[in-house]
Amino acid sequence: MTENSKKHVDSCRFCWMCRHICPIGNATGLERNTSRARALGLSLVNRGTFTLSEVIDNIYECACCGACTKECVTGWDPVMFTKEARLDGVLEGVLPEYINNLVDKCLETGNAYGAVEIDASLKATVVAHAQKADTLLFLGVDALYKVPEAAIKAIKVLEKAGVEFSVLEKEPASGQQLEYLISAANETKQQMLACAAAINAYDKVVVFDPQDAKVFKREYKEWGVELSAEVVTFTSFLAEILEKGSLEAKNSGKNVVYQDPFQLSRDLEETEEPRKVISAYAVCNEMLCCGKDTMWAGNLLMKEWMPDVILRVAADRINNAKGVGADTIVTASVSEYASLKAVEQSEVKILSLEELILGEQ
Ligand code: SF4
Ligand code: SF4
Known part of the structure; x- marks a missing residue:
């Protein structure tokens, strides 16, 4: 040490x-x-x-x-x-053996879940964006392999806004899972270098998953992995196209609270952009521990070895929302969305930012 x-x-x-x-x-x-x-x-x-x-x-x-x-x-x-x-x-x-297994899967398949095929309906949606554009939508392993409906909705939102963009059917791993599991090991850096080589073919990369955005914007820089493409978070891109008028917004007046992903609010200091987007479609309130003080609501990777604890973490966060009388939590992290959705309860609705925009309220 x-x-x-x-x-x-x-x-x-x-x-x-x-x-x-x-x-x-x-x-x-x-x-x-x-x-x-x-x-x-x-x-x-x-x-x-x-x-x-x-x-x-x-x-x-x-x-x-x-x-x-x-x-x-x-x-x-x-x-x-x-x-x-x-x-x-x-x-x-x-x-531990359970970590070694996940690392092996990351090295073999690019994701800790060992998945090699994406869901058929996601594949059809992705194929429609196979042609090379200047902008790449980077979906990340959780959306690609665990929550394909979230990936489809993210694509729909950009289509609705008339954005021209590509999606890669064989998306390289960003290295975020290895960075979490084994930190700055050589294997992590090799995965990051391969990913940088692929995404540097685009002018702009819109990063759907805050876990990927964090490593692209922080660890890549710290470890000398060069990104020539402009990397923007999905949330800040939405705020930008909303301001330009590309996305139509109608405020439903619904009261919601926003679950800040720590990778955005603490690591990348992004708290205002998602709130600007939410405020165009609903009334954005705050719950206990928000912004830079956010409380994590669980993720899919740790669920692999601590499923019961992750369920309790998500249930605690739902209780924070209940504590301020909120009936809807809006998320900007596909992993937190899946964790919160996994809690059996009916008092607080869990909506992704994409669902809010698409009117699934
Ligand atoms: S807040 Fe106090 S207990 Fe916690 S790490 Fe810092 S010094 Fe230790
Ligand atoms: S608050 Fe808990 S989970 Fe978060 S970094 Fe500190 S010890 Fe780890």
């Missing part, structure tokens, strides 16, 4: 100010699921009391959502040392 990470691991003052904002800790109620407990474990590894293999499961019980990093008064960064511990886990060959 680098000296910087060791310093962060050891500098926690145990003030507990970050304890209440961890979505996983809140869902499990377990002390081990707090950033300070994770640091304590790693501190004992650094001192030779434990081996990394003894705490490695705990290293994968973190969403790397950065809520604790934002909250820590000491400027302490748990995401940084958690990711470094994952990389150490690769180098020491002590990754």
Whole structure:
């Protein structure tokens, strides 16, 4: 572990100010699921009391959502040392078997789900955009393989706005899943380099999934993977075409709250654009923990090894919406949309931004 990470691991003052904002800790109620407990474990590894293999499961019980990093008064960064511990886990060959399996699938198929074919109706929609345009819509593995209806609706929205764009049937992996699983390992960088080579053939890349947008705009830059294409988030692109008048908007007056994906609001500092879009179609209210203080609502990747916890994380977020009397949550992350939809309940409607625009209210 680098000296910087060791310093962060050891500098926690145990003030507990970050304890209440961890979505996983809140869902499990377990002390081990707090950033300070994770640091304590790693501190004992650094001192030779434990081996990394003894705490490695705990290293994968973190969403790397950065809520604790934002909250820590000491400027302490748990995401940084958690990711470094994952990389150490690769180098020491002590990754849990369930993580190794997902990494293998990422390397074999480009996605952690091991999927090789996309849904037939999505395929038909994608094929209609096979011709090369200046703009590429990058859908991402969750939309392509897990929530094809979300990918179809994203395409429909751009069609409705008269945008000329391409979609790749064989989309390269952005590297976001490997970045989460094994951090800055060589395999992650190779996947990113291959993806950059493919998408640099376009002038502009509109990125549907905030998880991909985060790595394109942050890790690619940090790790020297050059992107000559202009990369824009789907939400900021929608705000832009709405302002230009390409998208027609009729406000239904419906009261909704917006679930900020942390990759947009915290990592990329994008909070206003999605609200501008929502406000054109509905009345955008706020729930507890919004904007940069957002609370993660779960994802499809962690569901692979912690399905019950992810369900509870999503249920907690629905309770936050109920707490302000909201009956609809609008999402901009396909993974959070799927997590929230998986909770069996009928009080709060879950809508994607695309569904709001397409009038599926
Ligand atoms: S990064 Fe998020 S999930 Fe991980 S410990 Fe911090 S608040 Fe919890
Ligand atoms: S807020 Fe910072 S110093 Fe306080 S317990 Fe959390 S990580 Fe430690």
